[in-house]
Amino acid sequence: MEKQIKRMSAKKAREIVGNLSYNVLYQMGVSEDRPEKLDATLEDLLKADQKARKLNDAQPKGCPRTMQTTVASRGIAAMFTAMSFEGGTPEQPNVVGYANGNYVLVVRESSIRKTQQQHKEGGV
Secondary structure: OOOOOOOOOHHHHHHHHHHHHHHHHHHHOOOOOOOOOOOOOHHHHHHHHHHHHHHHHOOOOOOOOOOOOOOOHHHHHHHHHHHHOOOEOOOOOEEEEEEOOEEEEEEOHHHHHHHHHHHHHOOO
């Protein structure tokens, strides 16, 4: 029996996509405040993004508009990968995928921050 897909409210979709967008800003260094922990299925992440896009398109023309930032599917997949696999260290990353001559690696944030701190202190 096929699993029925539960409808997602506009509020929930905006909340999820807002968190995805904030994670993008954090990893780019635009924001220093750690985002809330993401806890969702890949299906939920993609569904929320699709719903946000539809809400953006459904707004009437010629009126003040608010647009929800959305995230490209590949960005959502990358964040889901980071959420779903245990991270390694820069020296021993967790290799979780391979395609087209590229590897997908997952590295714990704490091990990167530790390495950055060691560089600042001249220890590495």
